[in-house]
Amino acid sequence: MRDGSLEHLKREGRIVVVGASLAGLRAAETMREKGFAGSLTMIGDEPYEPYDRPPLSKQVLLGNAVADHTALPRRRAIDADWRLGVPATGLDMAARRVRLGNGDEVEYDRLLIATGVRARPWPNAEEGALQGVFVLRTRDDGEGLQRALAAGPRRVLVIGAGFTGSEIASACRERGLDVTVAERGEAPLVGALGGVIGEVAAGMHRENGVDLRTGVMVTSLESDPSGRVRAAHLSDGSTVEAEVVVVSLGAQRNTEWLAGSGLGAGPRGIACDAGCRAFDVRGIVTDDIYVAGDVARSPHALFGYQFLSLEHWGNAVAQADTAAHNMLSESTDRRPHLWVPAFWSSQFGVNIKSVGVPPMGTEIMITQGSLAERRFAAVYGYQGRMIAAVTFDNCRWLPFYEQQIESTAPFPPPFSTVDRRSDGIKPLPADFPDPSVPTHGPTITLSGYSPADRKMTFTPGR
Amino acid sequence: MTQAILREIIAYANRANPYPLYEELRKTPVSQDGDGPYVVSTYYEIHSLLHDPRISSDAKNLKATGDDPLGSQSDEEGTTLPPSFLKLDPPDHDRLRRMTNRPFGPPHAPHRVHDMRDELGGLVTGLIDGIVETGQLDRIDLVDQFAYPFPVTVICRLLGVPREDEPRFHVWAETLAASLDPDPDADPTQHGKGSMDARMELGMYLAGLIEERRKKPGDDMLSQLATADGPDGAMTTMEALSTSALLLIAGHETTVNLITNGMLTLLRHPDVLQRLRDDPDLAVPIVEELLRYEPPVQLLPQRTTLSDVEVAGVTIPKGASVWLMLASGNRDPKRFEDPDRFDPDRKDIQHLGLGSGIHSCFGAPLARQEAQLALSELARRLENPRLLEDPPQYRQNAVLRGPRHLPIACDGIRP
CATH class of the missing domain: 3.30.390.30 (FAD/NAD-linked reductase, C-terminal dimerisation domain)
Incomplete structure (x- = not known):
């Protein structure tokens, strides 16, 4: 691109960011910082401007912070065309167009995909829709769960003792609520930190009055006649009566909208190179599509160049910064994303x-x-x-x-x-x-060497 | 070679401007000469050692250094009070610091420093009004009339030490601060004896106060340390004594230099002083840049290796004495662009002025707030202030470095 096209892009190009959360916002800020003067479109399926998620399972659940006060601080103005409350539903790589849920289409010269992950829903949709059953990922989730906890339920059941599940249980205890935690593994946090540390975590749960049940699965949720959840049945034959059930089984990557687009996207995320450029399904790197944040999987030199997906706040910030830099750089000026998880x-x-x-x-x-x-x-x-x-x-x-x-x-x-x-x-x-036994889902996943992620069958989730 | 530079840095003649010597020192990031300490002078190396669990702050781990030509400070603490957490490793350090933090900062006392703001503002106003009352604006000693009494009054109120006792503990505090100073020309036995006595007397003085507070607790920190019964239990009397002695001395001998170095630097950079006058909020980045540019604690001379540690290609052997030259790291061009320029607009300013790691400055939030208030008020109220001596006369101390007096004049003082 020594022909001046980069200068042209910076001056009057069109950059579209799909995903208006932490990674999307930070990337947009970096682009403006680097002098991008063209049009910038921010697409997000939630109706809110970018907000911070970590407080949702902590201060918000304790009632110490309000969910709608978690907007991310801005580093600078980004002068963007915000398309909020509208999901992206498709990508035409040849025509360089993103399709939106309302039928609109947005053209781009450079695309950044930062669609992140969503909470893995309860596998039985009917039970998952019962009143009193929650997941926790979004601001609305946090607000709803906070209200349910403030109402003083007799017991809360948390399904899955990963980080989010454990934080929810902690918040419940701090609010003085009785809480049962059901974990399929042998201890809380065992998938992320192993059994030695899991045992320490189990001690923390029990010492703080959590009714911790490990090595069990919740097999079904039962409702009262009004459609409210009232109890859960466990694989050991026991029943837990609970007015609030929080499903905390890890995350799913938001890649379904890319099905059939030709991009190397699947349930494990979107493969990209160390410079954040997305691979297509043939394993060829694209020039104009970049990926950052939880939805990305990228090869890491420290870990044998396996593709690594990370659901971490710091990674989203660092990768967004690198992606934005590279989107506006000549190929020799690009930087690798070498974040240590x-x-x-x-x-x-x-x-x-x-x-x-x-x-x-x-x-x-x-x-x-x-x-x-x-x-x-x-x-x-x-x-x-x-x-x-x-x-x-x-x-x-x-x-x-x-x-x-x-x-x-x-x-x-x-x-x-x-x-x-x-x-x-x-x-x-x-x-x-054993990594083949699903537990609460670790937030770090090594997923082999194939950019196309072909070993996994793609099935649209919704 | 290095030893020679180190001696020069410590030599009083170079107190006003040690920075060219630090620059010389940085040519060898980790250096040692003879049996002297290993001196670490570059930013990244210092930063990494501050977080390195192979480095101890406990003098017990130091191999005997009888022939140390610099006469490293004797461990005067052992015979009187037990070491304060400044000179301890985990777990004792962590436990004592945690207990001390309970009445001082988050999570248990998140508002304490913030809530002192009005009180601090009142003190600043009173001290500047006091300068007006002397009627002598053609020669003001900013140290004696402002920068010293302000933080001393603050630490006294915070701890609950009667301000009127200041002349008594001032002598002890000075002596103890001086004992941190590796002065090659002082008689080591006299040096050690003096600080031992001072420590003993300060300990006795504080013991009396703590005894009173145990019987009749107030809302000051001495009372809270004396009567603590959190998850870590209570401090022993000896622990409460050495902790409160540490806070009293640290509150005494550091912030004064931050404020004085700050005003000196602003008077040397009138454009920045003018900007601060126009925009008091600029005090926040100014104080951060000051902590980089003229840090009140210049170096940490009391760390020891627990294993052989390789740093920048040099293996520091187990049991060696390690000096971390914070002020030099703050001027490392590999870390800070144009490091000898005083520039409050720096975006990236992770300085070493308050240390880093588990021993990072305990009083940092208070020191920052004091310096911000002091400098913005001085800038606002003094009309046409100017230095009468440049450089001013410095204190002896090379570790806690700052002017002993800062004579200035001004045309008037705004209300």
């Missing part, structure tokens, strides 16, 4: 943070602090190298471990540290469940 959670008064890819770990070592006190730093090992770390109320050490992971430091770590206790004498098996 990182996330945080706050539950039962404990701050949990992690870097790297814990589920890749086969061993774990508690390098600082103690599991019993729930204040520690632990590292995960994979084939003799450090692959991830997690801290409970110890996050200030995390930059060190991130550096160790980036430099493929050896495992077990050969050095001593401050606060080394008896827990940290030798590594333990990390004890992750």
